[in-house]
Amino acid sequence: MKLRVQVNDSEYFLDLQKNGRGTAYVVSGAESARGSASVEQVMPDVYSILDRDHSYVARLVRAKNSVEVWVGRQRFSLAVADPRDRLCNGKAVSAHGPQEIRALMPGKVVKLLVGVGDEVSAGDGVIIVEAMKMQNEMKAPKAGRIARVHVAEGNTVAAGEALLVVE
């Protein structure tokens, strides 16, 4: 699993490989680290982590647009993003009713792949948004028809802004 994440004001890339003994990780970006850790959830939102043999307790607090992680008296604010391993991921979705597709991060609409009235299958790419210098193709969360398109190519969008509606 490859993830990109904004921690406080720095950007990190995290490559995780689960194996029999734990999780092998490679961190790059603002700082680099690699190693192997055992990650155990001990309660909802509370994790025991043994990074090699260093013991940490990490506690998660979910806010609207970020996840706060406390490790001891240190507080890390993690902002979204896993640009390649995207939400809908092609696998999903059995949701009923109209589904809005919203921007995950502030960015710019590079390309609209569909128009109003188009039929789409779950996992079809519908829009490409550029954020943090990466182009992200967003996929239809379910099969259906594009009911509305709220944005045009070239528009700047805020995190959480509605882009399209599939019904």
Place this chain on the structure above:
Amino acid sequence: MFSKVLVANRGEIAVRIIRALRELNIGSVAVFSDVDRKALHVMMADQAVCVGPAASRESYLAQDKILAAAHQTRAEAIHPGYGFLSENAAFAKACGEAGIKFIGPSWQSIERMGSKTAARRLAISVGAPVVPGTEHGIADIAEAKHVAAAVGYPVLLKASAGGGGKGMRRVDTAVQLEPAMREASGEAERAFGSGEVYIEKLIENPRHIEVQVLGDEHGQMVHLGERECSIQRRHQKVIEECPSALVLKKPELRNAIGEAALKIARAADYYNAGTLEFLSDQDGNFYFLEMNTRLQVEHPVTELVTGLDLVHWQLRIASGERLTLRQEDIAWRGSAIECRVYAEDPENGFFPCPGDIAQYVEPGGPGVRVDGGVYAGWTVPIDYDPLLAKLVVWAESRESAAARMRRAVSEYHVSGLTTNLNLFSQLMSDRQFREGKLHTGFLEEFMQRRAPQERDNSPLVAALLAAADSEPAKPRNSHSAHSAWRILGQRGLQQ
């Protein structure tokens, strides 16, 4: 003893009193305002009565509503805690007239000690030291010179009509006196419409030291030693300890200040628990400031060091029992430190930060006491003081108490809102704090001189791994969300 007591307060102190009531097998009645319906004290009490909306004057300060709640629940006595109605002589009197025992001193004692100037005169009348100076306005420069020479330089010129530093001047030598008086008087005239100023001896780098007294209604009274509360922000205490680090250096100070406190309290016909506040210079010369005619926020440090339960004693004394303690029975063992855990941001001028508490884990282990008033899931209301809890530790020495406090702070987890906990771990490691070199300006200086906070990034990997592993809290549909980051995205989609 009473069979039921109403607690006319909220937050940690209401919880503290309810705990004592339960220990003494006394029924407890909580009162609460609309925003406190889910507060911890309401859940802990046997009975609870809503006394009005969030605004204190319509609920926790509404004497008629509190008395009505006491009648309705057949409570025989009211414990006022601290703040709110605790030092309101009219309320104490109204309780008596309504046939309800007010757990505290007589209304006459509250009234007598309620005025700072009256309390000062009382202290002078029994020969207790007060900050030397005049109590009346200075007529002219000749009188000013005479008074300043008598009390000794440096002196402070203060506006009779005001406060907040307006019309206040420090004067170090006689030659500075005349221009300083002109300036102070002019400033006071503009600010308060009266140019009258008076002179007080300036206590350099003063320490705030107070004395706990406990007396019964039959004339027996003891002092339980001192507490030092020099670590303050905006004139509000943040850390308190017993013994005072100054008393550790000058053991004779405890009895001297304790005897002075007893003289004043006796002159006020005082009974129940009370605290006399003093300023002390670094040499241990102390001066009476004022009396708090109630239980103090910081009473636990005295409890830990003397082994006495002040709230138990308050209840026993109010029910007419005699104090079985004599002064020679009071012993002080070890050292206790209290930190007031506030929802506030020390990095941002100690700005209050009420809000939702996401997770809440109190520390434990040897010598640790938490008097808390909150829990995970509670929303700290914006309407009241943002005190979440008091973290109190006891250890054999002041040095071990500071180390224990640092350990306890590291176990204390409050998230969802900002607290001042990090500041306490910095302070406990500070050399000047450890050496007991305290004064009331200590915290302000510390905020300026402390080393810049270096972010320790070593737990970063742990933070990343936890977030990557996290499951969605409550998946609202079958989207395959695995990580906290994806939850965020998903929330975005569903909004």
